[in-house]
Amino acid sequence: MNKPLWQPSAEHIKTTQLYRFTQEVRVATGLDIEDYQQLHQWSVENPEQFWSRLWQFTNVRCSRPWDRVLIHPGRFQQATWFEGARLNFAENLLRNRSDKTALISRLENGQRVMLSYRQLYQQVARLAAVLRAQGVVAGDRVAGFMPNVPETVVAMLAASSIGAIWSSCSPDFGIDGVMDRFGQIKPKVLFCCDGYFYNGQTHNSLPTVRQIASRISGIVLLVLVEITGQADAQGLPGSVTYTDLFDDLLAMGETPELIFEQLPFDHPLYIMYSSGTTGVPKCIVHGVGGTLLQQLKEQQLHVDLRADDVLFYFTTCGWMMWNWLATALASEATLLLYDGSPFYPEAKSLIDMAEQEKVSVFGASAKYIASLEKAYVVPRETHNLENLRVLLSTGSPLSHESFEYVYRDIKADLCLSSISGGTDIISCFVLGNPCLPVWPGEIQCLGLGMAVEIWDEQGNHISQAKGELVCTRPFPSAPIYFWNDPDGEKYQSAYFETYPGIWAHGDYGEVTEHQGMIIHGRSDAVLNPQGVRIGTAEIYRQVERFDEILDSICIGQNWQSDVRVVLFVVLRDGLSLTPELLQNIKQAIRRETTPRHVPAKVIAVTDIPRTISGKIVELAVRKVVHGEAVTNTDALANPQALKLFENLSELQF
Numbered sequence: 001m002n003k004p005l006w007q008p009s010a011e012h013i014k015t016t017q018l019y020r021f022t023q024e025v026r027v028a029t030g031l032d033i034e035d036y037q038q039l040h041q042w043s044v045e046n047p048e049q050f051w052s053r054l055w056q057f058t059n060v061r062c063s064r065p066w067d068r069v070l071i072h073p074g075r076f077q078q079a080t081w082f083e084g085a086r087l088n089f090a091e092n093l094l095r096n097r098s099d100k101t102a103l104i105s106r107l108e109n110g111q112r113v114m115l116s117y118r119q120l121y122q123q124v125a126r127l128a129a130v131l132r133a134q135g136v137v138a139g140d141r142v143a144g145f146m147p148n149v150p151e152t153v154v155a156m157l158a159a160s161s162i163g164a165i166w167s168s169c170s171p172d173f174g175i176d177g178v179m180d181r182f183g184q185i186k187p188k189v190l191f192c193c194d195g196y197f198y199n200g201q202t203h204n205s206l207p208t209v210r211q212i213a214s215r216i217s218g219i220v221l222l223v224l225v226e227i228t229g230q231a232d233a234q235g236l237p238g239s240v241t242y243t244d245l246f247d248d249l250l251a252m253g254e255t256p257e258l259i260f261e262q263l264p265f266d267h268p269l270y271i272m273y274s275s276g277t278t279g280v281p282k283c284i285v286h287g288v289g290g291t292l293l294q295q296l297k298e299q300q301l302h303v304d305l306r307a308d309d310v311l312f313y314f315t316t317c318g319w320m321m322w323n324w325l326a327t328a329l330a331s332e333a334t335l336l337l338y339d340g341s342p343f344y345p346e347a348k349s350l351i352d353m354a355e356q357e358k359v360s361v362f363g364a365s366a367k368y369i370a371s372l373e374k375a376y377v378v379p380r381e382t383h384n385l386e387n388l389r390v391l392l393s394t395g396s397p398l399s400h401e402s403f404e405y406v407y408r409d410i411k412a413d414l415c416l417s418s419i420s421g422g423t424d425i426i427s428c429f430v431l432g433n434p435c436l437p438v439w440p441g442e443i444q445c446l447g448l449g450m451a452v453e454i455w456d457e458q459g460n461h462i463s464q465a466k467g468e469l470v471c472t473r474p475f476p477s478a479p480i481y482f483w484n485d486p487d488g489e490k491y492q493s494a495y496f497e498t499y500p501g502i503w504a505h506g507d508y509g510e511v512t513e514h515q516g517m518i519i520h521g522r523s524d525a526v527l528n529p530q531g532v533r534i535g536t537a538e539i540y541r542q543v544e545r546f547d548e549i550l551d552s553i554c555i556g557q558n559w560q561s562d563v564r565v566v567l568f569v570v571l572r573d574g575l576s577l578t579p580e581l582l583q584n585i586k587q588a589i590r591r592e593t594t595p596r597h598v599p600a601k602v603i604a605v606t607d608i609p610r611t612i613s614g615k616i617v618e619l620a621v622r623k624v625v626h627g628e629a630v631t632n633t634d635a636l637a638n639p640q641a642l643k644l645f646e647n648l649s650e651l652q653f
Contacts, residue, residue, distance in 0.1 A: 004437030062087035079474035088260035090161035108340025125258035127158035138163025143187035170316035177634035195228035265289030283483030290476035307332035313363035319613040347375035365395035400441035442516035567599035
């Protein structure tokens with residue numbers, strides 16, 4: 001396609017915060033910066049100027065300014081940002097204390113709750129006082145086994161106001177998945193729910209909660225949040241219900257003073273976790289300042305998020321997008337929280353909610369958007385989405401077809417921002433831009449301050465060719481360390497083994513002629529038939545075009561001293577993989593890619609294993625196909641699906 005799907009008008013561009021930031025840079029530096037590429041180049045070549053100016057632009061609140069912006073700029077693991085600065089994460093998110101709506105919460109069962117910024121501040125103050133009374137201090141871990149509800153946000157803010165480290169996972173995790181995570185960090189306080197609603201069913205979390213409480217020593221307070229009305233604290237030592245806790249506090253009268261501990265820029269804020277599908281998850285520790293500054297940059301400059309926006313992202317508390325969503329409070333936007341199935345009771349349920357709540361920025365996974373199209377949802381004809389101006393997509397590459405579906409069937413006038421980064425950086429390497437056109441299948445731009453390149457296997461910088469996504473210079477949201485990694489060996493191995501001293505992210509990508517990015521899949525899932533590297537996303541794009549196919553996963557199978565491509569597909573109910581459909585699939589892949597992309601085997605299955613955050617697990621399926629053990633199936637939403645790939649007769653010839 002030789003024209004973009006969406007092009008911002010000159011008038012629109014001049015209203016954006018990115019435009020205003022660019023003008024401020026021009027005035028401050030005297031440079032004639034004419035386009036985004038020039039701004040990006042300046043931001044990576046002048047990191048001290050860029051990040052300090054961003055700090056001022058986003059009005060980061062601190063009690064003490066920095067002495068030096070960056071120490072050791074040429075060494076990733078030794079880089080130190082904003083030395084001497086003191087700030088508090090929660091203070092920055094609670095800067096608004098008015099009656100403006102901060103949170104709208106909706107559950108699958110129809111329950112709806114609203115909290116103003118004033119009410120949010122008061123609840124955080126009360127809960128922080130409770131935590132302090134329990135002896136919680138800076139550096140202690142506070143964990144949430146919680147759904148995406150206001151109580152989770154309050155708990156995170158109360159913990160971070162003290163300087164405690166917050167960590168969370170969603171209640172659909174099994175006990176082994178929880179222990180693989182919380183068992184490593186040993187929280188002092190645990191917030192947990194009695195249950196949750198999903199796909200029309202009420203799920204009881206209390207059996208898992210009791211196991212957590214009995215298996216993690218050192219928990220001094222367990223707060224049970226009533227979601228489904230099943231709360232029963234009996235048999236849970238040191239426990240109290242959230243309702244009783246607040247009733248006692250309210251009886252005491254005035255809201256206690258909320259003290260924001262002033263902390264170094266790199267003080268730990270969150271512990272996040274790697275997917276853990278091939279072993280025990282790595283505990284990734286992110287710092288206060290880097291998380292705040294990076295996410296403010298993305299939200300205000302790349303999304304153009306404003307105080308009058310309603311921001312929604314479909315996420316659970318076990319996915320980094322929940323942490324990203326929460327930071328938007330610092331931009332004084334209204335956050336819409338939802339917990340439940342995105343397709344219950346109908347495929348259009350989230351679209352209904354977006355219309356009702358006047359959502360202006362809507363975020364979801366690429367899989368969700370593809371599933372909407374497969375379900376024949378056409379919001380442009382059925383919904384009033386006049387408020388919607390940005391659609392965010394992440395989790396996996398968004399196909400060309402999904403780009404076209406959005407503009408054809410959802411809304412023509414919006415900025416579709418596919419984004420890519422991850423838990424490791426709690427942010428993005430490549431993402432959207434309100435001042436640039438949207439081209440089908442392309443992520444709009446490289447993130448400001450992120451020295452992103454594509455390298456070949458020899459470590460050469462390449463353009464308009466496929467290779468490894470790397471970052472060549474430090475950035476503030478890199479992990480400050482891994483938990484239980486005293487010598488930094490796990491950290492080094494995770495990012496710097498491929499190219500010494502250079503961050504290799506694990507994505508297989510390509511910079512386009514428009515200076516955007518196409519992600520072709522995870523580099524550890526790249527196929528190598530006949531020694532030629534193939535990204536799985538290239539195959540998925542073709543498969544997604546078939547209305548008969550609901551889902552798919554592609555792996556490389558070791559075969560006769562080479563690798564052959566194997567494609568598994570989930571068909572619509574009542575359909576079978578006929579010789580005609582099989583031929584059509586192979587012809588489409590051959591026609592639109594190369595002969596090497598054509599799968600040697602196409603096999604119908606009834607389910608595809610996914611992580612709890614919804615990502616397909618190519619490596620786990622590959623292990624099963626080769627008879628290797630998958631050691632941590634509790635990280636999967638549907639671990640039983642792995643059995644579908646065991647000892648398949650079709651793969652024996």
